[in-house]
Amino acid sequence: MNLLLLLDEDFQPDGSARLTGRRAQHAREVLRAEPGETLRVGRLGGLTGTGEVLENTEGLLHLRVALADPPPARAGVDLLLAIPRPKALKKVLPAVASLGVDRVVLVNAARVEKSYFDSKVLAPAFLQELLLQGLEQARDTHLPEVLVRERFRPFVEDELGSLFGREALRLLPHPPARQPLATLGVSSAPRVVLAIGPDGGWVPFEAELLEAHGFHPFTLGPRILRVETAVPVLLGQVALLRENISPPSGR
Amino acid sequence: MNLLLLLDEDFQPDGSARLTGRRAQHAREVLRAEPGETLRVGRLGGLTGTGEVLENTEGLLHLRVALADPPPARAGVDLLLAIPRPKALKKVLPAVASLGVDRVVLVNAARVEKSYFDSKVLAPAFLQELLLQGLEQARDTHLPEVLVRERFRPFVEDELGSLFGREALRLLPHPPARQPLATLGVSSAPRVVLAIGPDGGWVPFEAELLEAHGFHPFTLGPRILRVETAVPVLLGQVALLRENISPPSGR
Missing domain, CATH: 3.40.1280.10 (SPOUT methyltransferase, trefoil knot domain)
Known part of the structure; x- marks a missing residue:
């Protein structure tokens, strides 16, 4: 996984993202992302950027998200x-x-x-x-x-x-x-x-x-x-x- | 399988080929090749051509082989x-x-x-x-x-x-x-x-x-x-x- 995909429903009113399920498990067990570290993220259908790990515990990944970069061009x-x-x-x-x-x-x-x-x-x-x-x-x-x-x-x-x-x-x-x-x-x-x-x-x-x-x-x-x-x-x-x-x- | 591969050891002194094992099973169960029918064959490392089914029984496929065509060009x-x-x-x-x-x-x-x-x-x-x-x-x-x-x-x-x-x-x-x-x-x-x-x-x-x-x-x-x-x-x-x-x- 080279990009952690964020869904609309992950986003909180303050702009941070809270992930559960497979993606949270992957971030904890495979990426072993510690608070303060930065993951590459993208919003499904939208921009890519970074997610700073605020919390990564059993079943919950909480990220401070900054999205600014377009995804790769379409193949047409x-x-x-x-x-x-x-x-x-x-x-x-x-x-x-x-x-x-x-x-x-x-x-x-x-x-x-x-x-x-x-x-x-x-x-x-x-x-x-x-x-x-x-x-x-x-x-x-x-x-x-x-x-x-x-x-x-x-x-x-x-x-x-x-x-x-x-x-x-x-x-x-x-x-x-x-x-x-x-x-x-x-x-x-x-x-x-x-x-x-x-x-x-x-x-x-x-x-x-x-x-x-x-x-x-x-x-x-x-x-x-x-x-x-x-x-x-x-x-x-x-x-x-x-x-x-x-x-x-x-x- | 678009080509039945023949190995050196399949060839008989009279130029026919006798196949056993997986290939014979495939010819019987998937291709359902009856005596008289023709299969596309190729000799490993050599030419491609046709194999006329002489016999196709439990575990043995016997073919009259005619090889004349080069395989596709190498990719280099x-x-x-x-x-x-x-x-x-x-x-x-x-x-x-x-x-x-x-x-x-x-x-x-x-x-x-x-x-x-x-x-x-x-x-x-x-x-x-x-x-x-x-x-x-x-x-x-x-x-x-x-x-x-x-x-x-x-x-x-x-x-x-x-x-x-x-x-x-x-x-x-x-x-x-x-x-x-x-x-x-x-x-x-x-x-x-x-x-x-x-x-x-x-x-x-x-x-x-x-x-x-x-x-x-x-x-x-x-x-x-x-x-x-x-x-x-x-x-x-x-x-x-x-x-x-x-x-x-x-x-």
Whole structure:
């Protein structure tokens, strides 16, 4: 944990923050923060800064908070992601949050097993916990929005357009394609949407429907990657093309 | 599994292959391959092609093998990787193999916990199993070499030079650096070595020693990534810069 996330309900009328539960336990048992020491903190959805430990006892962490610094810049990327195996989803969501993705639509697809919908990983509280882990890792405060959609075609036909907006460059990594990512104008696009299929890929109907809705197919090369590898590979490549990996501010 | 890997000892004098164990079980229970059907196969360290099922019974898979196609091109990348948490290593090694890395040196570092050396993940058979999973995923046949080195300084001072060669561009993702990866000449380097530190990073002595041995520091941006995310992100970026992600051959 590189950043202790503070929630609205932690804040007291005097501006200090009182934390309980997992975060207080982490501060006591792992960080071993003594009164007078300073922790790096961030307010969920807001600024980052420092928290001076006023009290760190069994189950309670009391901080004097000073927030002044913006979190890292957004990646400008959204994902349309066929629901991966629960084990893969548990790896993908923290990575996605740590890489600054704004929105993830987890969508059904022909090669998504029906049983995945019953996974506890898709419960909102579980999803949020995975995303928070990613934010704490990357010192970000912006929680990605996660939507789950059980019907692929109605989502693409009726909802996708208003959700992602016309200005976003829509990209479809798809093995039969030959166009490389670097030729698709990622660097000048205001935003990017990546549609990443399940292990085994989108079936032809799905890929065709996405192409009909403006998604540009491109090749990831001859290596077939697992979803949990393809997601960070692609987000890293998009970030490089967008030069979004800017130098740190020097602190 | 997108490729069934055949080992030298599977091959019979008549050129057919007889498989037992996990692979035979997979072919029967998951692929449900009937006699006459064709499976995609590759010979470890060699070519890829097809295997026509001659027999698929309890514990034995007998294939008529035709190998003619080269595996995907190598990435031209080696990794010097501070030994990650065993749980992270189990994610990183299949990814590394699927992305075509040639050699991984797992090295000790100040922020590597001593207990990691006792992990069963570092046993040669366990390492190999993780790498094979990555090859089967990416349809590659080239097993990366993995070395484990318990002493950082002697490795860097005495062994690193001969192991990686002078022509390789040595790169050090390191938070204090400001140079972006795209400016370091990756596209024209014959090979690349990436030195990826543990969660928490290399300590200053380690980073300085690596810099003294020709590693160029660069920034990954303000987001601090877990090792299992940083590795595919960086390998994806290096591949993009090297245009190593070439179009598939069209089959």
